Amino acid sequence: MSKKTLIVIGNGMVGHHFLEQLVETPAAADFDIKVFGEEKLLAYDRVHLSEYFGGSTHADLAMGTADWYAENHIDLRLGEQVTGIDRANQTITTPMGDYAYDELVLATGSYPFVPPIKGNEHPHCLVYRTLEDLDSIRASADGVKTGVVVGGGLLGLEAANALKSLGLDAHVVEFAPRLMPVQLDSDGGALLKHKIEELGVQVHTEKATTEIVEGEEARLRMNFSDDTHLETDLIVFSAGIRPQDALARSSELAMGERGGIVINDQCTTSDPHIHAIGECALWSEKIFGLVAPGYTMARTLASVLNGDTEAAFTGADMSTKLKLLGVDVGSIGDAHAQTPGARNIRFNDEQAGHYRRMVISEDGKTLLGAILVGDNSHYDTLLQYALNGIELPENPETLILPESQGGAPALGPDALPETASICSCHNVSKGDICGVIDAGCTDLAGVKAETKASTGCGGCAALLKNVVDSELEKRGVEVSKDICEHFPYSRQDLFNIVKVNGIRTFRTLIRDHGKGHGCDICKPAVASILATCWNEHILATDHVPLQDTNDTFMANMQKNGTYSIVPRVPGGEITPDKLIVLGEVAKEYNLYTKITGGQRVDLFGATLSELPEIWEKLIAAGFETGHAYGKSLRTVKSCVGSTWCRYGVQDSVGMAIFLENRYKGLRSPHKLKMAVSGCTRECAEAQSKDIGVIATENGWNLYVCGNGGMRPRHADLFATDLSDEELISAIDRVLMFYVRTADRLQRTSVWMENLEGGLEYLKQVVLEDSLGIGEELEKHMADLVDTYQCEWKTAVEDPEKRKRFREFVNAPSKKDPVQQWTTERDQRRPLLEEEPA
Amino acid sequence: MKARTSWDVVCTVDDLVPESGVAVWTEDGPVAVFYLPHRLPALFAVSHTDPFTGKNVLARGITGDLKGQPVVASPLYKQHFNLQTGQCLEDEEVAVKTYPVLLDGNNVRVEIPATNKESAVA
Ligand code: SRM
Ligand SMILES: Cc1cc2nc3c(=O)[nH]c(=O)nc-3n(C[C@H](O)[C@H](O)[C@H](O)COP(=O)(O)OP(=O)(O)OC[C@H]3O[C@@H](n4cnc5c(N)ncnc54)[C@H](O)[C@@H]3O)c2cc1C
Ligand code: SF4
Ligand code: FES
Numbered sequence: 001m002s003k004k005t006l007i008v009i010g011n012g013m014v015g016h017h018f019l020e021q022l023v024e025t026p027a028a029a030d031f032d033i034k035v036f037g038e039e040k041l042l043a044y045d046r047v048h049l050s051e052y053f054g055g056s057t058h059a060d061l062a063m064g065t066a067d068w069y070a071e072n073h074i075d076l077r078l079g080e081q082v083t084g085i086d087r088a089n090q091t092i093t094t095p096m097g098d099y100a101y102d103e104l105v106l107a108t109g110s111y112p113f114v115p116p117i118k119g120n121e122h123p124h125c126l127v128y129r130t131l132e133d134l135d136s137i138r139a140s141a142d143g144v145k146t147g148v149v150v151g152g153g154l155l156g157l158e159a160a161n162a163l164k165s166l167g168l169d170a171h172v173v174e175f176a177p178r179l180m181p182v183q184l185d186s187d188g189g190a191l192l193k194h195k196i197e198e199l200g201v202q203v204h205t206e207k208a209t210t211e212i213v214e215g216e217e218a219r220l221r222m223n224f225s226d227d228t229h230l231e232t233d234l235i236v237f238s239a240g241i242r243p244q245d246a247l248a249r250s251s252e253l254a255m256g257e258r259g260g261i262v263i264n265d266q267c268t269t270s271d272p273h274i275h276a277i278g279e280c281a282l283w284s285e286k287i288f289g290l291v292a293p294g295y296t297m298a299r300t301l302a303s304v305l306n307g308d309t310e311a312a313f314t315g316a317d318m319s320t321k322l323k324l325l326g327v328d329v330g331s332i333g334d335a336h337a338q339t340p341g342a343r344n345i346r347f348n349d350e351q352a353g354h355y356r357r358m359v360i361s362e363d364g365k366t367l368l369g370a371i372l373v374g375d376n377s378h379y380d381t382l383l384q385y386a387l388n389g390i391e392l393p394e395n396p397e398t399l400i401l402p403e404s405q406g407g408a409p410a411l412g413p414d415a416l417p418e419t420a421s422i423c424s425c426h427n428v429s430k431g432d433i434c435g436v437i438d439a440g441c442t443d444l445a446g447v448k449a450e451t452k453a454s455t456g457c458g459g460c461a462a463l464l465k466n467v468v469d470s471e472l473e474k475r476g477v478e479v480s481k482d483i484c485e486h487f488p489y490s491r492q493d494l495f496n497i498v499k500v501n502g503i504r505t506f507r508t509l510i511r512d513h514g515k516g517h518g519c520d521i522c523k524p525a526v527a528s529i530l531a532t533c534w535n536e537h538i539l540a541t542d543h544v545p546l547q548d549t550n551d552t553f554m555a556n557m558q559k560n561g562t563y564s565i566v567p568r569v570p571g572g573e574i575t576p577d578k579l580i581v582l583g584e585v586a587k588e589y590n591l592y593t594k595i596t597g598g599q600r601v602d603l604f605g606a607t608l609s610e611l612p613e614i615w616e617k618l619i620a621a622g623f624e625t626g627h628a629y630g631k632s633l634r635t636v637k638s639c640v641g642s643t644w645c646r647y648g649v650q651d652s653v654g655m656a657i658f659l660e661n662r663y664k665g666l667r668s669p670h671k672l673k674m675a676v677s678g679c680t681r682e683c684a685e686a687q688s689k690d691i692g693v694i695a696t697e698n699g700w701n702l703y704v705c706g707n708g709g710m711r712p713r714h715a716d717l718f719a720t721d722l723s724d725e726e727l728i729s730a731i732d733r734v735l736m737f738y739v740r741t742a743d744r745l746q747r748t749s750v751w752m753e754n755l756e757g758g759l760e761y762l763k764q765v766v767l768e769d770s771l772g773i774g775e776e777l778e779k780h781m782a783d784l785v786d787t788y789q790c791e792w793k794t795a796v797e798d799p800e801k802r803k804r805f806r807e808f809v810n811a812p813s814k815k816d817p818v819q820q821w822t823t824e825r826d827q828r829r830p831l832l833e834e835e836p837a
Numbered sequence: 838m839k840a841r842t843s844w845d846v847v848c849t850v851d852d853l854v855p856e857s858g859v860a861v862w863t864e865d866g867p868v869a870v871f872y873l874p875h876r877l878p879a880l881f882a883v884s885h886t887d888p889f890t891g892k893n894v895l896a897r898g899i900t901g902d903l904k905g906q907p908v909v910a911s912p913l914y915k916q917h918f919n920l921q922t923g924q925c926l927e928d929e930e931v932a933v934k935t936y937p938v939l940l941d942g943n944n945v946r947v948e949i950p951a952t953n954k955e956s957a958v959a
Contacts, residue, residue: 486901517875517907520898544856545855549912552857559890804854806859809848810847818886818892
C-alpha cells in the first residue's frame with residue numbers, strides 16, 4: 001500500500017505537539033508528513049516568549065530539533081507560507097509550488113489584532129507575538145525613553161513588563177474601565193492597577209485612542225477621545241488576537257460569524273479531509289486562546305487519525321494563574337457570575353493587597369468560579385473544587401479567609417477524585433499519577449519524567465508534589481526523608497541541627513540526635529555537613545572514619561585496590577614546567593597517565609604507601625589536590641576566550657581560574673562541575689554543568705543546574721549580563737543554598753527538579769533575596785573560602801596523618817601480591833582477571 | 838585431634854584507627870583489624886580480601902552498625918559484612934573469614950589457625 005500524504009500548515013506550539021503525538025501512534029507509518037511554517041524558526045514556546053528579553057535564545061525556547069524531524073521522516077519546510085488550498089484537487093499552494101495532500105491539518109494559530117486607528121501603520125507601531133516581533137521591539141527601544149502598550153489584558157501586561165525590562169518608561173492604555181476585563185471584576189482590576197502602578201508601570205483606563213501622529217518630545221503622540229494625549233517612542237498593540245483563518249475562508253470552509261474555522265468534536269472542519277487545531281479553530285462557538293486546550297485538540301486529532309472512533313474534544317477549562325509583573329492573578333471558571341442564581345463571596349484586604357472572590361451555585365454546594373489578585377495561594381484548592389465539582393464545606397467562606405480568621409486549610413490531595421486534572425498542560429490526572437506510581441515510580445522526579453506533568457507552564461508544581469507525596473505515603477513507600485536507620489532526619493534537617501547546635505563531631509551528633517553507631521550512608525553525609533559548617537581537615541582524628549575510602553585516602557580507589565592522583569589544574573591552564581613535573585613523577589612511579597574529560601591529567605596505579613611521597617613531590621612543584629575523590633568542586637572547564645580566540649568577548653580562562661580557586665574544597669551533597677565559555681559558541685560546554693557561565697558583550701550569563709552523566713540535563717538560564725561581582729554573589733548564593741538544602745548525593749539537577757517552585761523560586765531566593773538570607777549565604781561562603789587548605793599539603797606535613805598510608809601496618813615494605821600488571825600502548829596497567837599472569 | 842593455633846602479635850594499639858580499620862600481614866595472608874572503641878568487644882579481625890573482587894581492601898571500608906550488627910562496607914562495591922560473623926548482608930552465600938582478636942597490653946594479637954600456618958609455610 002502506498003503511503004498517504006499528510007500536510008500540516010503552521011509550525012507553532014500546537015502543530016508541533018500534534019506531530020509529537022502522532023509519531024507515537026502506529027498511524028504515523030501510514031503517512032508521508034510535510035509541515036509548512038511561515039516563520040523561519042522551528043516551533044518554539046510562545047508562552048515563555050518574554051524570556052527572550054531575559055537572554056533566552058530560540059534554542060532555549062525551541063520545542064523540538066531539526067534532528068527530531070529528520071529522525072521521524074517529517075519533511076519540515078520553514079519560511080514557506082501556504083497561500084492557497086484547492087479542496088477539489090486536494091492540493092495546497094506555496095510560492096515554491098503545489099503539493100498534494102490526502103489529509104490536511106490547519107494549525108495556523110492567530111494574529112494580533114491591531115485596532116483601526118489612524119496612524120497605526122507607523123514603523124514604531126509594533127505587535128507582540130513572534131520572536132521577530134521581539135527583535136523589532138528591541139531595535140525600536142534602543143536609545144529611547146518611553147513605550148506604550150495598547151491593551152490591558154493578560155498579554156498587554158506581559159508586553160508592558162517586557163518594555164520595562166528594556167529600560168523604558170512603560171504605560172498601558174486600556175479602553176475598558178479596568179485591567180484584564182475578561183478575567184477580573186472591578187475590585188480585582190482596581191487592585192491590580194494599584195499594584196502595577198506601584199511597580200512603575202502607568203495605567204490609563206477608559207482611554208480610546210483616536211489617532212497616532214508625529215510627537216514633539218518623543219517619536220509619536222497618541223490623541224485620545226477625551227482630548228488628552230500621551231507622547232511615546234513606540235507602541236505595542238496587544239488588543240486581542242484573531243484566528244489566522246484566511247486560508248480556510250478563501251477555500252470556503254465553514255467559518256464562525258466572528259472568524260475561526262468551525263470544527264467538530266473530532267477537530268475536523270466542514271471538509272472531512274481538512275482538520276483544524278489550536279487558536280485558529282472554533283469549537284462550539286469558542287476560540288481558545290491558551291495552549292492547553294490546543295494541546296488537547298492535538299491529542300484528539302492524533303487519536304482520530306489513528307482510527308480511534310471514541311476520541312473527542314469536549315472543551316477545555318480556561319482558568320488562568322499568572323504572575324504579572326510579579327503580581328499574582330488567578331481567574332477560575334465563571335468568574336463573572338453569569339450562571340443564573342450564582343452568588344458571590346468576597347474577601348478584600350486592602351491593607352495586605354489581597355482580593356479574593358468566590359462564585360458559588362444557588363444551592364451553595366458547588367464552586368462555579370473565582371478571582372484572585374495579590375495572592376494565588378488559594379488557587380490550586382479552588383480550582384480543584386471548581387473542576388471536579390467537589391461539594392463545598394458548610395461555610396464556604398472559610399476557603400478564602402486567612403487561616404487566622406478561621407480559614408480552612410488547603411484541600412488535601414486525598415480529597416481529589418481520580419479524574420482530577422493535576423497538570424492541564426500535559427493532561428495528567430491524579431489517576432495517571434497513581435498509575436505510574438503503581439508501576440514503580442518512587443519519587444517526584446520519576447513521576448515528572450514518566451508523565452511530563454509540571455514540565456509545561458510549571459503552574460501545577462506544588463499540587464503535583466502534594467499528590468505524589470500523599471500517594472507514595474499511602475502505598476507505604478517511605479516518603480520518610482530519614483537519611484538512614486541511625487537518624488530520623490533528612491540531610492537538610494541534619495544540616496540545621498549541626499549548624500544551630502554548633503556540633504563538631506559525628507559522635508556528638510549521633511549521641512544527641514540519633515541512635516546506634518552510624519553507617520556508610522550517614523557517616524559521609526555528616527562528614528560533608530561538618531566540612532561545610534566548620535571546614536576542619538578531613539583527616540582530623542574525629543573525621544577519618546566518616547569518609548568513604550576515596551576521601552580517607554584523598555584519592556580514588558581503582559578496581560585493583562590502587563589509587564589515582566588528580567592534581568588541580570585550575571581552568572585547564574598549565575605551564576610547560578608543571579607538565580614536565582607531572583611527566584617526571586609519573587615516570588618515576590610508573591603511573592599510567594591520561595588526560596581526563598575535565599581538562600586535567602589523571603595518574604593511575606599508585607599504591608597507598610606511594611601516595612604521600614608522590615604528593616610531596618607534586619606539592620613542591622606547586623600543585624594542589626584536585627578533589628577528584630570528594631563530593632566537592634571538580635573542575636571549572638574553560639575555553640581559550642578573548643585572550644586568543646577571535647570570537648571571545650571576555651577572558652573566560654581568567655574567570656574559570658578565579659572560580660576554581662574560589663570554590664575548590666567546598667564540600668557539597670554531591671560533586672560540582674562548572675565551566676566558563678568566552679562567547680555563545682560555548683566551546684566549554686557550560687550549559688551541561690552545575691554552574692555554567694557564558695560571556696556576553698556586557699558581562700556574563702549564568703546557567704545553573706545542568707548535568708552530563710547518566711541523565712543529562714540542560715542548565716537553566718538564571719541571570720544575564722552580570723558584572724564579575726554580581727556573578728560571584730549569585731554563584732555564592734546558589735551553591736550555599738544547594739549545599740544547605742539538597743539531599744545526600746543529589747546533584748544540582750535533581751535538586752532543582754525536586755525544588756518546590758523550581759527555577760522561579762530559586763531566582764527569588766537568590767536574586768530577589770525573598771528569604772532574606774542572601775547576605776548570610778555569602779558570608780558563609782566567604783568563611784569557607786578563607787579557611788581553605790590543601791588537604792594533601794596538610795597531610796604530608798603531619799607524621800600522624802601519614803601513618804594512615806601504610807598498606808600493611810606491620811610490614812611497611814610488603815607489596816600487595818594481588819596487584820598484578822601488564823603493559824599496553826607503552827604504559828603499565830592492571831592485569832585483568834581473565835588474562836594469564 | 839584438636840587443631841593447633843597461635844596468637845600472633847600483628848600490631849600495637851597505636852597503629853589502630855578508632856572507628857576504622859587497618860590492614861596487617863599475617864601468615865594467613867592479609868587481615869583487616871577494626872577498632873570500634875564505643876562498643877564491646879571493641880576489636881574485630883576479618884580477612885582483608887573483598888570476596889567479590891579478590892582485592893585487598895576491606896580495612897579501608899566504612900564501619901558502622903546495621904540492625905544492631907557491627908559491619909564494614911566494602912570500599913569497592915559497598916556490600917556490608919558482619920564483623921563478628923563475616924556474613925555478607927546482601928548475599929547469604931558469601932562470607933569473609935573472621936579471626937579471634939585480643940588486646941594483650943599494648944599488643945594486638947590475632948589467632949591464626951595452625952593448619953593455615955603450616956600450609957602457608959609449606
Ligand atoms: C577520570 C574521568 C574520566 C576520564 O578519563 O576522562 C572520570 C572518572 C570517573 N568518574 Fe566521571 N570522570 C571524568 C569526567 C566525567 C564527566 C565529564 C566532565 O566532568 O566534564 C562526567 C559528566 C559530567 C557530569 O558529571 O555532569 C562524569 C560523570 C560521572 C558520573 C555520573 C554523574 C551523574 O550525575 O550522572 C559518575 C558517577 C557518580 O558520580 O555517581 C562518575 C564517576 C567517576 C568515577 C569516580 C567512578 C568511580 O567511582 O571510580 C571515576 C573515577 C576516576 C578516578 O579514579 O580518578 N563520573 N565524569 C574524568 C575526570 C575528570 C576530572 O578531571 O575530574
Ligand atoms: C507573549 C505571549 C504569552 C502567552 N502566554 C500564555 C500563557 O501564559 N498561557 C497560555 O496557555 N497561553 C499563552 N499564550 C498563548 C499561546 O502561545 C498560544 O495559545 C499558542 O501558541 C497557540 O498555538 P498555535 O499552534 O495554535 O498557534 P501558534 O503558536 O501561533 O502557531 C501558528 C503558526 O502557524 C504559522 N502560520 C500561520 N499561517 C500560516 C500559513 N499560511 N502558512 C504557513 N504557516 C502559517 C504561524 O506563522 C505560526 O508560526 C501566550 C502567547 C503570547 C504571544
Ligand atoms: S564513564 Fe564510566 S568507566 Fe568511564 S571513567 Fe566514567 S565512570 Fe569510569
Ligand atoms: S499545568 Fe502547565 S505544566 Fe502542569
